[in-house]
Amino acid sequence: xxxxxxxxxxxxxxxxxxxxxxxxxxxxxxxxxxxxxxxxxxxxxxxxxxxxxxxxxxxxxxxxxxxxxxxxxxxxxxxxxxxxxxxxxxxxxxxxxxxxxxxxxxxxxxxxxxxxxxxxxxxxxxxxxxxxxxxxxxxxxxxxxxxxxxxxxxxxxxxxxxxxxxxxxxxxxxxxxxxxxxxxxxxxxxxxxxxxxxxxxxxxxxxxxxxxxxxxxxxxxxxxxxxxxxxxxxxxxxxxxxxxxxxxxxxxxxxxxxxxxxxxxxxxxxxxxxxxxxxxxxxxxxxxxxxxxxxxxxxxxxxxxxxxxxxxxxxxxxxxxxxxxxxxxxxxxxxxxxxxxxxxxxxxxxxxxxxxxxxxxxxxxxxxxxxxxxxxxxxxxxxxxxxxxxxxxxxxxxxxxxxxxxxxxxxxxxxxxxxxxxxxxxxxxxxxxxxxx
Amino acid sequence: xxxxxxxxxxxxxxxxxxxxxxxxxxxxxxxxxxxxxxxxxxxxxxxxxxxxxxxxxxxxxxxxxxxxxxxxxxxxxxxxxxxxxxxxxxxxxxxxxxxxxxxxxxxxxxxxxxxxxxxxxxxxxxxxxxxxxxxxxxxxxxxxxxxxxxxxxxxxxxxxxxxxxxxxxxxxxxxxxxxxxxxxxxxxxxxxxxxxxxxxxxxxxxxxxxxxxxxxxxxxxxxxxxxxxxxxxxxxxxxxxxxxxxxxxxxxxxxxxxxxxxxxxxxxxxxxxxxxxxxxxxxxxxxxxxxxxxxxxxxxxxxxxxxxxxxxxxxxxxxxxxxxxxxxxxxxxxxxxxxxxxxxxxxxxxxxxxxxxxxxxxxxxxxxxxxxxxxxxxxxxxxxxxxxxxxxxxxxxxxxxxxxxxxxxxxxxxxxxxxxxxxxxxxxxxxxxxxxxxxxxxxxxxxxxxxxxxxxxxxxxxxxxxxxxxxxxxxxxxxxx
Numbered sequence: 001x002x003x004x005x006x007x008x009x010x011x012x013x014x015x016x017x018x019x020x021x022x023x024x025x026x027x028x029x030x031x032x033x034x035x036x037x038x039x040x041x042x043x044x045x046x047x048x049x050x051x052x053x054x055x056x057x058x059x060x061x062x063x064x065x066x067x068x069x070x071x072x073x074x075x076x077x078x079x080x081x082x083x084x085x086x087x088x089x090x091x092x093x094x095x096x097x098x099x100x101x102x103x104x105x106x107x108x109x110x111x112x113x114x115x116x117x118x119x120x121x122x123x124x125x126x127x128x129x130x131x132x133x134x135x136x137x138x139x140x141x142x143x144x145x146x147x148x149x150x151x152x153x154x155x156x157x158x159x160x161x162x163x164x165x166x167x168x169x170x171x172x173x174x175x176x177x178x179x180x181x182x183x184x185x186x187x188x189x190x191x192x193x194x195x196x197x198x199x200x201x202x203x204x205x206x207x208x209x210x211x212x213x214x215x216x217x218x219x220x221x222x223x224x225x226x227x228x229x230x231x232x233x234x235x236x237x238x239x240x241x242x243x244x245x246x247x248x249x250x251x252x253x254x255x256x257x258x259x260x261x262x263x264x265x266x267x268x269x270x271x272x273x274x275x276x277x278x279x280x281x282x283x284x285x286x287x288x289x290x291x292x293x294x295x296x297x298x299x300x301x302x303x304x305x306x307x308x309x310x311x312x313x314x315x316x317x318x319x320x321x322x323x324x325x326x327x328x329x330x331x332x333x334x335x336x337x338x339x340x341x342x343x344x345x346x347x348x349x350x351x352x353x354x355x356x357x358x359x360x361x362x363x364x365x366x367x368x369x370x371x372x373x374x375x376x377x378x379x380x381x382x383x384x385x386x387x388x389x390x391x392x393x394x395x396x397x398x399x400x401x402x403x404x405x406x407x408x409x410x411x412x413x414x415x416x417x418x419x420x421x422x423x424x425x426x427x428x429x430x431x432x433x434x435x436x437x
Numbered sequence: 438x439x440x441x442x443x444x445x446x447x448x449x450x451x452x453x454x455x456x457x458x459x460x461x462x463x464x465x466x467x468x469x470x471x472x473x474x475x476x477x478x479x480x481x482x483x484x485x486x487x488x489x490x491x492x493x494x495x496x497x498x499x500x501x502x503x504x505x506x507x508x509x510x511x512x513x514x515x516x517x518x519x520x521x522x523x524x525x526x527x528x529x530x531x532x533x534x535x536x537x538x539x540x541x542x543x544x545x546x547x548x549x550x551x552x553x554x555x556x557x558x559x560x561x562x563x564x565x566x567x568x569x570x571x572x573x574x575x576x577x578x579x580x581x582x583x584x585x586x587x588x589x590x591x592x593x594x595x596x597x598x599x600x601x602x603x604x605x606x607x608x609x610x611x612x613x614x615x616x617x618x619x620x621x622x623x624x625x626x627x628x629x630x631x632x633x634x635x636x637x638x639x640x641x642x643x644x645x646x647x648x649x650x651x652x653x654x655x656x657x658x659x660x661x662x663x664x665x666x667x668x669x670x671x672x673x674x675x676x677x678x679x680x681x682x683x684x685x686x687x688x689x690x691x692x693x694x695x696x697x698x699x700x701x702x703x704x705x706x707x708x709x710x711x712x713x714x715x716x717x718x719x720x721x722x723x724x725x726x727x728x729x730x731x732x733x734x735x736x737x738x739x740x741x742x743x744x745x746x747x748x749x750x751x752x753x754x755x756x757x758x759x760x761x762x763x764x765x766x767x768x769x770x771x772x773x774x775x776x777x778x779x780x781x782x783x784x785x786x787x788x789x790x791x792x793x794x795x796x797x798x799x800x801x802x803x804x805x806x807x808x809x810x811x812x813x814x815x816x817x818x819x820x821x822x823x824x825x826x827x828x829x830x831x832x833x834x835x836x837x838x839x840x841x842x843x844x845x846x847x848x849x850x851x852x853x854x855x856x857x858x859x860x861x862x863x864x865x866x867x868x869x870x871x872x873x874x875x876x877x878x879x880x881x882x883x884x885x886x887x888x889x890x891x892x893x894x895x896x897x898x899x900x901x902x903x904x905x906x907x908x909x910x911x912x913x914x915x916x917x918x
Contacts, residue, residue, distance in 0.1 A: 016913065017912070017913070050910065053910040054910045054912055054913075057909055057910045057912065058912060100782060100784060101679060102675050102678065102679045102782075102783065102784035103678075103782040103783050103784050103813075104678065105782070125681055126681075147623070147628075149623075157596075157600065160628060160631055161596060161600050170871075170875070172909060173909050173910045174871050174907045174908070174909055174910075175871065175910070176871045176872050176875050176907075177868065177869065177871075177872050178868075178872060178875065178876075180780070180848075180849040180867070181782070181847050181848075181849075182780045182781065182782055182812075182813055182847065182848055182849050182852075183780075183783070183812050183813070184588060184592065184597065184780050184809075184812040184813070184814050184849070184852040184853065185780055185849035185850075185851070185852060186585065186586045186588075186597070186635050186851050186852065186853055186854070186855055186856070187849050187850040187851050187856065187860070187864060187867055187868075188856065188864055188867070188868060188872075188873075188876050188894070188895070189632065189635065189636060189876045189879055189880070189894075190586070190599065190631060190632055190634065190635050191872075191875065191876070191879075193599070193628045193631030193632050193634075194627060194628065194631070194632045194879065196628060196631070197626075197627065197628055198627055202627075213683070214681035214682070214683065215681070217681070237541060240543065240652070241540065241541075241564065241652065242652070243652065243653070243654060243655035243721065244721070245654075245720055245721060275720070275721060275723075275724045276723065276724050276727045276728070278723035278724075278726075278727060279720070279721040279722075279723035279724035279727070281723075282721060282722070282723045283721055322623065324621040324622055324623040324624065325621060326539075326541075326542045326620060326621060327541060327542050327543070328541040328542055354543070355622055356542065356621060356622070357622060357623060381621075384620065384621060385604075385616075385619035385620055385621050385624070386621045387621065387623065387624050387625055389623070389625055404625040404626070405625055407624075407625060407626045408615070408616055410609075410613040410614070410615035410616070411615050411616065411617060411626065411629060412626070413611070413613065414609065414611075414615065414627075414629055414882065414883065415626050415627050415629070417882040418627060418879075418882050421878050421879070421881065421882050422875075422878065433626075434625050434626040435626075
């Protein structure tokens with residue numbers, strides 16, 4: 001009885017902050033926003049940054065747990081939360097605040113989707129080169145806090161390389177700014193780096209200032225079919241150790257080739273070049289020559305290929321492991337993953353070949369057996385400082401295996417120190433991050 | 438504050454008597470970096486060779502509450518590697534090894550004292566280089582580059598130091614030897630490596646660095662264009678960026694620098710030129726050829742006095758000659774100058790250059806400029822006569838006014854030199870109290886005892902002290918029923 005009364009009072013308090021339409025309290029609204037099966041008590045959708053700050057401040061003072069949400073596409077990432085009181089829906093912060101084409105920078109609210117920004121930038125032949133699986137529907141705030149990446153990182157890096165400035169709401173509601181609005185700055189500490197990949201556990205990102213790139217005038221994609229994974233890795237290494245500048249260099253196993261609708265082969269490399277037209281042609285020719293020396297076949301793929309590939313990555317597998325290893329150990333690591341997960345299981349494996357980031361997708365098996373496989377893989381990559389993160393997976397799996405894996409103790413001490421400093425009351429996403437943060 | 442005999446004895450046991458500088462003359466060598474305004478000799482300088490020694494030094498200093506200041510080559514420009522509060526300086530001059538080069542994984546691990554250029558020298562015959570190229574790269578250390586998050590001419594395309602650091606081993610202000618990041622990417626947890634780069638020794642002492650190596654480009658092409666005015670040259674910079682090119686470097690020299698260079702060894706810049714643009718493109722040959730031609734055409738369209746495209750490496754070296762001599766050539770203009778490195782949005786270059794000319798006239802001071810125009814990173818050198826005290830005062834005022842003008846245009850206090858003792862005080866121009874307080878608290882996590890390079894990076898400001906509470910949102914009346 002008492003609890004219900006408090007809930008009603010808090011609900012109307014949130015409504016006073018964001019308007020009645022911005023508070024979801026019905027069973028259906030709460031169920032739809034459930035995090036790992038836990039419905040929040042309220043779904044609160046602010047319309048402005050100041051409203052978001054007020055909601056966080058109120059939740060903080062009332063000792064409520066706040067789970068920030070963008071498009072909700074990465075909700076299968078992280079440890080199931082300790083508590084969920086408020087799902088803070090940032091989808092209403094969807095304004096592109098500024099685009100300075102001549103400076104190649106843009107400032108957006110956190111709820112702007114990468115697709116909406118891309119549409120705006122395309123008119124100026126500019127791009128934010130971030131393409132994590134399903135990127136168009138994902139919010140930029142979400143991409144930032146999950147440090148999600150895609151094939152284009154081979155050339156352009158990740159959010160950490162493109163986020164220049166950030167406005168955020170601290171756990172107690174204080175609105176704070178870090179970084180700069182210009183493409184080069186070392187003033188003060190690099191606060192944007194602190195928040196990229198922090199899964200909303202230190203602060204809620206409200207606005208991002210981003211570095212843009214020119215869209216290449218011309219682009220072409222080749223598929224190199226190779227008769228072994230080892231051969232594909234060697235060919236990728238040859239491309240990396242050359243003057244070619246691919247914008248994407250993805251390694252696909254046979255499962256990934258099939259899932260992408262490509263001709264069957266043991267392995268393939270999907271390689272794109274973006275530049276002026278003569279340079280694209282010259283690089284394609286050089287790649288073809290290199291492939292021929294290795295006895296591999298090259299064909300040109302149509303412009304829609306990366307859209308197909310993106311859809312494939314976004315939809316394939318109820319469980320996805322992101323395995324960070326060394327570029328020179330990709331195939332060995334994939335072999336270990338196959339062995340650990342059981343030979344019969346159908347895997348779809350892709351890798352950003354130059355960086356040694358392997359993504360293994362599959363449909364779920366029995367959680368405790370999968371947990372054993374994940375632990376085995378972690379031991380395999382441990383000696384080289386690698387990691388295995390459950391990037392997507394059912395809550396039942398993430399309840400029995402730490403989706404993040406171990407962090408070295410001294411580094412974890414610092415991370416816990418950061419959480420203690422910036423969110424001592426554990427208001428933000430409690431329990432979802434590494435080491436119980 | 439002199440060190441106690443006990444602390445001295447402990448330090449001697451750690452590094453050996455030959456590696457501990459205690460004499461007044463010896464310590465004076467370490468009293469400043471290249472920003473010679475700021476002087477403060479440490480009470481002792483320790484020269485360790487191993488990370489474990491660094492950790493032991495930190496442990497001894499923490500127990501005795503003695504400040505710790507790291508130093509690489511001492512080429513910083515911000516009053517960073519000096520000891521205003523005394524204490525122990527840890528010089529990395531003996532930790533200069535390349536620990537590993539791993540070309541298949543495009544990385545190398547080095548000790549912090551290694552000279553920047555030595556790493557490139559070690560790998561370039563195999564086709565690779567270390568991209569961050571501060572002008573000091575012949576003498577500055579990679580540890581120092583990491584500490585200040587150094588930039589350089591080619592950062593326009595390749596990014597600054599932080600974009601090339603994969604991992605750090607460091608001894609934090611808590612006394613722990615920690616490994617952050619490493620040869621693999623995407624490690625779970627907060628990006629401590631990213632936060633530690635550019636922390637100027639206030640989080641701890643870096644003892645090893647894993648950096649990304651970059652493949653040498655197929656082709657490089659350099660274009661030099663002279664313009665009548667710096668404003669015309671600035672407009673050309675904006676046009677080149679807006680056209681969708683990302684040159685490797687896009688540097689500008691103004692009239693004062695041009696005449697100083699011409700008066701010296703003579704790079705042969707056209708007389709009467711008010712500005713020279715140096716545009717370098719690198720990458721696949723066909724791309725470089727096409728873009729160099731386009732850049733040259735854009736310069737001609739904007740009525741450049743002359744446009745030359747280097748045909749070979751010798752000609753390229755000649756075009757860069759003047760730029761590389763610029764800092765030295767300033768000596769012909771003035772005995773002393775103030776240097777800063779504020780940034781403006783690159784589209785605002787024409788505007789800030791006009792303002793800079795006006796400020797120079799208003800304060801009756803010559804302001805010479807050689808800077809990274811492509812990313813809007815200015816390097817005004819405000820010349821003054823150090824025999825006339827009023828000139829220094831005016832130069833300082835002009836410097837502050839220029840800084841404020843850059844911030845008003847949406848810019849940043851420092852683009853690549855760092856904060857140190859010199860610019861920490863300017864942070865309130867760019868950041869509010871909540872922002873400064875957040876940074877102060879971040880520092881406290883790494884250095885709870887405030888012993889790591891104290892007094893640097895952050896200003897002395899109430900928001901950077903204990904007990905400060907930033908303003909919280911005011912919940913409107915009616916939020917509570």
